[in-house]
Amino acid sequence: MGSKTSKDASKVFVDPNERYTAKQRQPGNWGWWANDVIKRIGQDDPNLGVVRLPAILLGSDGVREVVAALQANYTVRELDAARNQFNATAVLPVARCLVANTHLHTLNLNFNPLGPEGLRHFLEPLLHNEYLETLHLNTCGLGVAGAKTMAAIIQFNNSITDLDLSGNNFEAKGALHIGSALAHTFCLKRLRMGRNDIGDGGTKDLAQGLNRNRSLKLLDLSSNNIGPKGIRNFATLLEDISCGLEVLDLSHNFLAADGCRALMERLPHLKDLRILNLRNNEIGNEGVYYVNCAILHEACQKCKLDALDVSENSITADGLNYVCEILDERPDIRHLDITSNSIGEIGGGTLVDCLQENKGIVTLFFGSTDVSSEQSKEIQDRVEANREAQGLPIVGGVSRRGRNRPTFGSVDMDFKEVMLDKSIDLKALCADxxxxxxxxxxxxxxxxxxxxxxxxxxxxxxxxxxxxxxxxxxxxxxxxxxxxxxxxxxxxxxxxxxxxxxxxxxxxxxxxxxxxxxxxxxxxxxxxxxxxxxxxxxxxxxxxxxxxxxxxxxxxxxxxxxxxxxxxxxxxxxxxxxxxxxxxxxxxxxxxxxxxxxxxxxxxxxxxxxxxxxxxxxxxxxxxxxxxxxxxxxxxxxxxxxxxxxxxxxxxxxxxHGHRLEGLEGVDIPIVARGG
Structure with a gap:
């Protein structure tokens, strides 16, 4: 694991984007402070742990200069180069940098049009690099061909624990490659696969790989066009799961009540699950009834579920009764999101009554639910009292508005903040x-x-x-x-x-x-x-x-x-x-x-x-x-x-020596030299 870098401003070099005019932000025209960035990186500035260069439009010359400085640097742990319009050619120096760099632990290349050819430049470096732990490739145009290359990296890399592959249009064929790789990796802990249109077939292939995986703790399958059939296949394969999955995000799919029932029938097999996100799946009152039955079932009493998101699901006051029953019976559930459900004042009264006895809820989002202003204030007061009793700050824990809220149920929240256990069970950890x-x-x-x-x-x-x-x-x-x-x-x-x-x-x-x-x-x-x-x-x-x-x-x-x-x-x-x-x-x-x-x-x-x-x-x-x-x-x-x-x-x-590595199923390995 990489060194923890302080969030103090002195530890982070952030590009002052707001100072740029439209003309200055053209490719290759990256501002008056460019030389200072290079100088600070090259001098091993001890206060420079994170370099953020998002949306700077560095261009080929700019990225070469930054990478050249990184080659001789021993303090920078994180490089954020998102939204810089890096194509397959421009990103080559970054890939070369990883051949010998032993200090960079986090690399963010989100929203750069790398394409499958750009990703191929990273194949050989990442097969040998044992220091990079976090790699973000959100919306990089990788496609099915990129999924095949990524599968080889997942299978053979020994260091990456956090991987974001959202928005790359993998479809079902790409999900098949990723699923096969999941069966063979022992390091990957967090995988984000949202917005890849993997559909019902791709969901099954991922589940088959997950069934043989022992390391994955977080899986994001949001916005993937998964319907009742797909989640049924996925749920069936969860019976033999052994990886200890803790966060599952299925938001913005089409599970409906039938799909929710299929998933809830397998919930007892997810004994380590802490966060379940079912946002915007049209599960309705019937679906939340199945959620109630599963969570309160005897087989789930020892499950570790801590946070539940059922927002935007057409739940009414009748459905809220099932939610409140869960809170009554399971005080260990501490975080709840019911935003954008039409529970009205009747549901608001039910929620107020429930919170009078509940001492566990410390985060509750209920914006756009049509509760009265008096009910809203009372709900907030109850939750704030719980937070104060548990020694938590009274900021950000309650939100009546539906916009821009910090969604605890999604994988946007820092993963470590969700893991609430303070003790370390060495015997359990060493079982992996x-x-x-x-x-x-x-x-x-x-x-x-x-x-x-x-x-x-x-x-x-x-x-x-x-x-x-x-x-x-x-x-x-x-x-x-x-x-x-x-x-x-x-x-x-x-x-x-x-x-x-x-x-x-x-x-x-x-x-x-x-x-x-x-x-x-x-x-x-x-x-x-x-x-x-x-x-x-x-x-x-x-x-x-x-x-x-x-x-x-x-x-x-x-x-x-x-x-x-x-x-x-x-x-x-x-x-x-x-x-x-x-x-x-x-x-x-x-x-x-x-x-x-x-x-x-x-x-x-x-x-x-x-x-x-x-x-x-x-x-x-x-x-x-x-x-x-x-x-x-x-x-x-x-x-x-x-x-x-x-x-x-x-x-x-x-x-x-342009060699090939065995076991990559025909994936060509590009020749990679050192950058800078």
Whole structure:
């Protein structure tokens, strides 16, 4: 998981769009502040965590300059480039940036006409990138062909947890590709597929994939022309669901009462569901009756439903009785939206009476319901009293108006704000294949032992993210001893902790014994030469590791690393940026392992105090090296001519190796070089 970036204005660079005239906003004419953006990105401004450039119409030159600056940046975590008219050609530098960038966690390209060709540029970078977690491609014209490419990314990428594919006209054929990919991903947690016209057939295909998925928590299928038949097929397949779905958005479809009944009959199988959005489905009083029967049924008493949206559904005062009965019997339901239903003053009186006893409701939207002004004030007072009793702010919790309200039932609300549980059930979390425990403050020997115990109880974990938990040496020793007994563990992220050399030695013992681990991240752990040597010695015994990141540590000597790479035939990516290697370290590699190693394809030595002497050694090496395709040397003191020569050789190798990855069902992988 990426680092949490403060919402404080000092942390975010926001484009002042309102200052632009129509003439200034033409493509390539992106304002007086452009140079300041580039300067702040290039200088690693510590206060620059988010760069927002929406609707700037950057043009090809502008995007190249921004991406070039990002290549050498280590602070920017989020890039918002929505509505910039990027086509397949203009977006190519952005795709290239992801080849070696290890710090960008969120990328927003919404409302850019990328098309399926533009998405293809991202295929190879995203198959190897293990840092990008959030990708927004809303309304990018991807179509059915783009859905096929996206399915390959979903299936093989190991980092993306939040994906927005709304408004791309996938139709039923595209939904088939996405559904097939869902059956094989263990990382994706939030998928937005609204406005894709997938219809009844596409809904069934998605449900089949969902039935085999274990990671998805949020699914948005709003505005997809789903009728009673489609939701019936979808609901039938929910009986064996095992992913623990928590948010389901079916708003703006055509479920009607029959479709609502089919869905409600399967509601007991969605035991982890927290938010259900049925907005604008014409379910009427009959449909809300089925909702009442399902929620109050004995089989649903242990369900976790917390928020319900039945707005715009032609519900009258009679139907509201069923809603109020739910509130009477289930005080754990805290959020309700009944906007734009003609309940009138009769329904308003029923709601007032219900809220006199209810202490649970803290969010209630009831705009455009024709209740009287007196009833409206009393309803608001009741809900505000509940909020105050629960220590919640008295702002935004109640809305009588139907316009511009913060719809809690849709996926527009921040997903984490909806998850109300404060405790962490480590045993339950470790039952998944992809376990994300980043930035949860899990430091402390007792917690480490509890986590180790949870890991020992399962053999299914394939991905474990413990970034940013302030784990210390003792914690690492306990966890490493437990992880030896996780036979399927492939990806382990331990960046931004406090392992030091002793902790690195413990992890090295794990590396020496494991037969499954393919990717290890030890970035930002104050590891010195001793820890690096232990890791190199462990690698001599390892038969599985392919990606090793030890960036931003305190490594100077590479003698043991050089010895390891001389014989290692598995490692293809080594990231050592932000250390103290200098010319001597580069010379050691160039005169040793890089002369004979034909397996290493990506090497990051940026920000290591390397000067022209070291750069010259690398340039001589690259004249004959045929395997290194990605070399990152930014933020060193190497002349631009030397860097350009080295990159030319790397691009030559990349073009010569234009390989295809197995299992992509004929999806071509474009040749991608580094941008900037």
């Amino acid at each position: 294949k992809a376990v994300n425990l980043a930035c949860l403050g899990l430091s402390g020997l007792n917690i480490a032992k509890e986590l180790a115990t949870a890991l020992l109880l399962t053999s299914s974990v394939t991905h474990l993210d413990l970034m940013g938990n302030k784990l210390k040496t003792d914690d690492a020793q306990v966890l490493a001893a437990a992880l030896v007994h996780c036979p399927r563990l492939k990806v382990l992220k331990l960046s931004s902790n406090q392992l030091l050399d002793t902790g690195a030695r413990a992890i090295a013992k794990l590396v020496a014994k494991t037969k499954s681990l393919t990717s290890l991240d030890l970035t930002y752990n104050q590891i010195g030469d001793s820890g690096a040597e232990d890791m190199a010695l462990a690698m001599n015994r390892n038969k599985s590791l392919r990606v090793l990141a030890m960036e931003w540590n305190e490594i100077k000597r590479l003698d043991r690393v050089n010895d390891m790479l001389t014989t290692n035939t598995l490692l293809h990516t080594l990231r050592l940026s932000g250390n103290r290697i200098g010319n001597s370290g580069v010379t050691t590699l160039c005169s040793g392992c890089l002369q004979t190693n034909n397996y290493l394809t990506s090497l990051d030595l940026s920000l290591n105090g390397i000067q022209d002497d070291g750069g010259s050694d690398l340039r001589k090496l690259m004249l004959t090296n045929t395997s290194l395709m990605h070399i990152t040397l930014s933020r060193n003191q190497i002349s631009s001519d030397t860097v350009a020569s080295i990159e030319t050789c790397a691009d030559r190798n990349l073009a010569a």
